Amino acid sequence: MIVGVLRETAPRESRVALTPEGVRKLSTAGLQVVVEEGAGRGAGFGDSAYRASGALVVADRATVFERAGIVAWVKPPAFELDSMPLRAGTTLLGFQDPHYRRDEIDRLRGLGVESVAFDLVPRDDTTTEIDALSTMSRIAGAVGYAEGRKLLTPQVRARPVRALVLGCGVAGLAAIAAASTFDDEKPTAIGNRPEQETAALAAGAGRFVPNQDDNAALLDHLATTPPDLIVCTAVHRGSHAPRLLDHGSLDLLAPGTVIVDLVAKAGGNCVATVPDSTVTLPNGVVVTHRSNYPTARAEAASQAYAAATAAMILRIVQRQS
Known part of the structure; x- marks a missing residue:
């Protein structure tokens, strides 16, 4: 061969x-x-x-x-x-x-x-040696957080950043952990299963919010605790990414908020994501994606x-x- x-x-x-x-x-x-x-x-x-x-x-x-x-x-x-x-x-x-x-x-x-x-490739104990997606996702989560942070205004970067991470898989946990390298606030993690809370808190999350299909918990969090940075990582491998940030969600965000959508190639968690592009919405929210964060x-x-x-x-x- x-x-x-x-x-x-x-x-x-x-x-x-x-x-x-x-x-x-x-x-x-x-x-x-x-x-x-x-x-x-x-x-x-x-x-x-x-x-x-x-x-x-x-x-x-x-x-x-x-x-x-x-x-x-x-x-x-x-x-x-x-x-x-x-x-x-x-x-x-x-x-x-x-x-x-x-x-x-x-x-x-x-x-x-x-x-x-x-x-x-399924993520289980029988496929760890061939699970390239997990190893690349781990790097992408950390790099995506850092690069999204660079897009924040200097005034926001000068203080501890308030981040929200959607999804508690490998990329999400890496993004949560990345916050501590900048002395940012402990991120809030959004997951769809209560059992994800342990891993999220262990990675450095300050709070875990279980979210259901109606997105009520996520919308409530956006309205009461507006984040500076949102890192989108929610997807089941091989499936279409759930649309968690719709137009109504984006209207709740302040100008200058940055959204990093790591799952655009699976359809994206954000309705405004454009693959391999950075766009600024009419309300001043910045949405960015790049297909190869690990290349950094x-x-x-x-x-x-x-x-x-x-x-x-x-x-x-x-x-x-």
């Missing part, structure tokens, strides 16, 4: 799907690895390091597709996959954005090309992602043998 690693083409993406250490792990298992030239440069891994680990470095992505039976990426390519020499039996591994790319994934399957989505910590994120990539490839190969 030959494994291919692409140079990322998504905007502002500097991670890489497989590091030299990941290549070494696959080489030790008897697999060959083909890496597109410059694939690891943005994360601090040069072509010479890949060659030293046993990979063949090739000049263009078409050669990767020609040779590899498994092609790994971080984000779906910006180029048209139909422009590549795809063949039946190829497996495409990485984040697949299934909410937006479902039709393309189905079409490729009809051509005999399978798409393995890290987005859909490209080397560490790539190492964590590559560990999941290597483990998943070994699992795929084992099942095919």
Whole structure:
């Protein structure tokens, strides 16, 4: 089996799907690895390091597709996959954005090309080594909080920021914990299950508010304790994100409030979110999203992602043998 690693083409993406250490792990298992030239440069891994680990470095992505039976990426390519020499039996591994790319994934399957989505790996004790989504979400939660904080006015940043975190999964807990690194107020956490309270408080939340489908608890909190910063992380993997901040909710917020929606690729928690954009609403509320917050910590994120990539490839190969 030959494994291919692409140079990322998504905007502002500097991670890489497989590091030299990941290549070494696959080489030790008897697999060959083909890496597109410059694939690891943005994360601090040069072509010479890949060659030293046993990979063949090739000049263009078409050669990767020609040779590899498994092609790994971080984000779906910006180029048209139909422009590549795809063949039946190829497996495409990485984040697949299934909410937006479902039709393309189905079409490729009809051509005999399978798409393995890290987005859909279940989070349980049997999948921890291949759970790239959790490791990336943890980084995204921390980075999203920090970058959202930068968008606040200098006057607000000069005092302890009051934050609200929607969702108590991995990203939400990381966002809660990030508040303490800035000496901000302990955030309020909004969850849909009372049992999430323990984890939220342990991560550093000052208060946990259980919210039901009618959003009454969230609306009450927005009306009585207006936040400076809202970090949206509420989504069940593989599902559409619940719309928690509608137009009525946004009307309750003060000018200058910043909303960071980390789940825009799943539809978003906020009605005003525009994927990969920062917009200012007529009432002065700022809503921002970026699809690759972990790229701000490209080397560490790539190492964590590559560990999941290597483990998943070994699992795929084992099942095919």
